Amino acid sequence: MNDYELSKRHNLPLISIMNKDASINLIGGPRYQGLSREECRLKIWQDLETSGIAIKSQPHVQRIPRSQRGGEVIEPMVSAQWFVRTTGMAARAVDAVRQGDIKILPDRFEKTWYNWLENIHDWCIR
Numbered sequence: 001m002n003d004y005e006l007s008k009r010h011n012l013p014l015i016s017i018m019n020k021d022a023s024i025n026l027i028g029g030p031r032y033q034g035l036s037r038e039e040c041r042l043k044i045w046q047d048l049e050t051s052g053i054a055i056k057s058q059p060h061v062q063r064i065p066r067s068q069r070g071g072e073v074i075e076p077m078v079s080a081q082w083f084v085r086t087t088g089m090a091a092r093a094v095d096a097v098r099q100g101d102i103k104i105l106p107d108r109f110e111k112t113w114y115n116w117l118e119n120i121h122d123w124c125i126r
Helices: 002-009 037-051 087-098 107-118
Strands: none
Touching: 087 107
């Protein structure tokens, strides 16, 4: 998300080096084309070490997004997507609780309700 926002802010072209099956395409370079993302990362590191460009290797803990259903690694990918604008719906839902038309039980979850709906983003539906 940060990379995408940065590219928009600086008018950089959006490119994708990955096919839908997470293999590397020609834009990723003919040397890496057809490799899986895991194979490609290893090959790039080997190439950096071989060429003397790599500075050091050390363990690093990183959170990797995974699918909550199957546990697969989620790779960000530029694609055409459809979104539902949520601000209007969220405002109506907030007002309904504030005006007493809807009651959140137990009461302590009202804070969660407001926090979620007042900081909502448009929903990606495709």
